[in-house]
Amino acid sequence: MAESRPGKKRRKVTTKSLLKMKQEGQKITALTAYDYLMGALLDEAGIDVILVGDSAAMIIQGKDTTVSVTMEQMLYHAKVVSSGVRRALVVADMPFMSYQVNPDEALRNAGQMVKESHVEAVKLEGGESLCPTIERIVDVGLPVMGHLGLTPQSIHKFGTYQVRATDPEEAQKLERDAVALEQAGVFAIVIEKVPASLARRISERVEIPIIGIGAGAGCDGQILVTHDMLGIYTRFKPRFVRRYAQLADFMKDAFERYAKDVRSGDFPSDDESY
Ligand code: KIV
Secondary structure, three states, rough: OHHHHOOOOOOOOHHHHHEEEEEEEOOOOEEEOOOHHHHHHHHHHHHHEEEEOOHHHHHHHOOOOOOOOOOHHHHHHHHHHOOOOOOOOOEEOOOOOOOOHHHHHHHHHHHHHHHHHHEEEEEEEEOOHHHHHHHHHHOOOOOEEEEEEEHHHHHHHHHHOOOOOOOHHHHHHHHHHHHHEEEEEOOOEEEOOOOOHHHHHHHHHHOOOEEEOOOOOOEEEEEOOOHHHHOOOOOOOOOOOOOOOOOOHHHHHHHHHHHHHHHHHOOOOOOOOO
């Protein structure tokens, strides 16, 4: 699919080219995908980073949180997404409890993710305490993306999806976590739902790219959940989501027209039959 479009051939995105983009002041674009077709469309549109998010639990499985998604399910999503992508860097979320028990287990699971699904990096949620695990994974040559701020896998600890790091102590901790993750070797950090001034300060302080979601314009790039920005997932809409389409309405209208045509006998016509 990606090869079928004419036009300028763009270079493969790598962890190194993302760093160069930051150095050159070029904003990084990132969106999520859970299946082959969405991965291919995002890639054709020139999105730089495609995240196979554990938001699959909510978007694909209809769950209220990301906590329950399994390694097996994430492997499946990561495999089908990466099979449709040629240019973008594909990153897979490691599911809850696949990397928290100990660094050895985390390394084994991260290795399985990359070997079997052909993604190029994994994303882990957490700060300073996760650094030994990150170092272990990075040490074998496997790129890791960090995730700070609102970390949805910890929802039952915090009990809410409210904006994080609004008080100075939590803001300082988040900044320390970002520096620690950089030192542990992550190639980029997603920072979710924190004050814009804090995310900007961190982006200016660290050399690696900061990809924001609900973290303001001072980040080095932006990520959204694709089904949110397309208006397909409509159970709730955080303030940071900009809707670029209202596909749920569009799709429902198409389904209703199809049902009407089938019921009336208008579909299929002679031209649509053999
Ligand atoms: O799982 C996901 O979709 C994410 C994004 C919100 C960054 O982690």
